[in-house]
Each structure stands twice: as C-alpha cells, then as structure tokens.
Amino acid sequence: MPALMTETAKLSQQLVELYEKLSSWEEDVVKNSGLSTAQMHTIEMVGHEEGSPLRMKELAKKMGVTTGTLTVMIDRLEQQGLLQRTPHHTDRRSYLIALTKKGQTLFVEHHQYHLRLTEEITATLSAEEQALFGAVLEKIISQM
C-alpha cells in the first residue's frame, strides 16, 4: 500500500480487497460441490425464500438477471434434482421455484461454510470490535 494515502483511499482499497477475498473464497468452496458459482448463488437465493417460493420473474429480478437467463439456469438445476418448478395455484402462466430435499441439503451445507468463515473472521476480534463491526455494517448496508 502506498505510503501516502487519504483515509478514504485506504478504506476504498480495503473494501476492494475484502470483496476479492470473499469472491475467491466462495469460488474455492463452491468448486468442491461440482456447481458453478452462479448456480450456487441461485440455490442460495431460492433457499433463502423458504416458505414463500418465488416465481421466475420475481426470482430473476431479485437476482438481477433476465427471465431468459433464469430459464436455462433453472432448467439445469432442475435436471440435477436440486430444485423444481411447481405450477402456481391461481396463475397458470407461472411456476413457483423451490428446493428439493437434495437442494435443501446442499443449501444448508453451504450455509454452514458461510458460518464457519464468519466464525474464523470474528475469532480475531474482541467482543467490542465484533459488536461495533456489526453495527457499522448495518449502517452501511441500510444506506447503500
């Protein structure tokens, strides 16, 4: 890191570094599951909606992709038995997307990885630091 740097520049670079480390961590973890990161991301998004499954359109919006993209994505994950389309009760144009048992297992397992990483990360922080870090993240997130 350059010797002369404003506080903002320093923080900006730290955010970039954190982002990159999280990226490559996720890639490593996902590779062992045989899925791509985009596929795992889809599993995470679907798994996060347990109880109120989303339609294609809603899921696509939430993920920031077009429905065309999502169609092929869901096709492949459905072929692998990780999730399934079930017809919408009142709107026959739509499907609701939900994880299968197999998909849920994968989702939970992956979630455990996240928790483990978070534990490792926070292990080096004091209780005070941890609390403040959480509070700061909360502020930042709600403001972005």
Add this chain to the structure above:
Amino acid sequence: MPALMTETAKLSQQLVELYEKLSSWEEDVVKNSGLSTAQMHTIEMVGHEEGSPLRMKELAKKMGVTTGTLTVMIDRLEQQGLLQRTPHHTDRRSYLIALTKKGQTLFVEHHQYHLRLTEEITATLSAEEQALFGAVLEKIISQM
C-alpha cells in the same frame, strides 16, 4: 431478518448483503462505460500495477484465471485501445501488459467512482467508527 439468530449468523448475512450490494453497485457503474465487469476488473488489475507491468502469466495468476482466458480478454481490450502488449526486454516469450493513455483515463475515472462510494459510505459514520472499521477490516483481510 429472522428474529432469532446467533451473532455469527447475523454477521454472516450482513457480509453476504454487503457483498451483493457492492456487486450490483459495480455492475451499474461499469455498465455506463460500455465494458463488462470482467473487462473493467482487468483494467483495474493492470492499472494497479503502474510502474511494474506484469506478464500474462503473472496477471492471470493474480486474477485467478488461466492464461488462455486472459489472452482473449487482453485481445479485446487491446482492440479497444485500452491497453497494450509490449515485448519483454530480456525474455522474448513474454509481453508486459500496460494501460494506454485512454486506458489510464478510464482507470482513474473508475477509481474516482470507488472513492466517491467510499465517501458516501463513511459519511454516515463517526470518526471513531470510521477508524475502528478500518482497523477491523485490516485485521480481517490479513487473516483471510
């Protein structure tokens, strides 16, 4: 957010949210430049090495892709006049990758976006919080 949640689970989710917000922010910013995020990421990596340009192999390693991937990436950015290959002085197998003037301009401009975002983010934090946030990030990054 679920009512009952361990501190770790909460923090884990916050990290995911931060990551996703940074992703979509970057996508929005990059879209206006006419490049893809992968291309902009390459510009950032190359731009970050001002003064000691890297070879294909080194850059590929740094970016976590194969040299084959990097070849086509650099081809396209070179076609757009954003960077260039220059022969390595002593090793005729290698090229050094560096930004052109046009590429540097783009790089600086993008960097400004990062700084502006960081400023926005930190604007809501007290000086104390800011300092502690930086210190915590430092710890986390060096430990990951």
Add this chain to the structure above:
DNA sequence: ACAAACATCTTGACAATCAAACAATATTTC
C-alpha cells in the same frame, strides 16, 4: 547441442448472459 521447462497463443467446448421474438394466460376496455 539437446532436453526439459516455460510463456503465450490457439482451438474446441460449454456456461452465463442479454435482447428480441414467441406462446400461453390474465387483465382491461368497450
């Protein structure tokens, strides 16, 4: 000089992505 190691590029394959066109179903308007 020769073989082994190395750096890059090329090729072939596939996944992810979008925009635009399309088919089926819903909704609105008259």
Add this chain to the structure above:
DNA sequence: GAAATATTGTTTGATTGTCAAGATGTTTGT
C-alpha cells in the same frame, strides 16, 4: 363477453468468459 392489451415464461441467436489440451516459439540446465 369479445377484443385489445399486458404479463409470464420460454426460445433463439449472438456475445463474452471460462477451461483444458495442444501447438509454437524461447530459455535454461547439463
């Protein structure tokens, strides 16, 4: 209630990002 309009999901065609494997030229060690 029929016709026009809107919405939802899929398909198609194009581009990009990616890797693995192989080809080509270069360097290094013996």
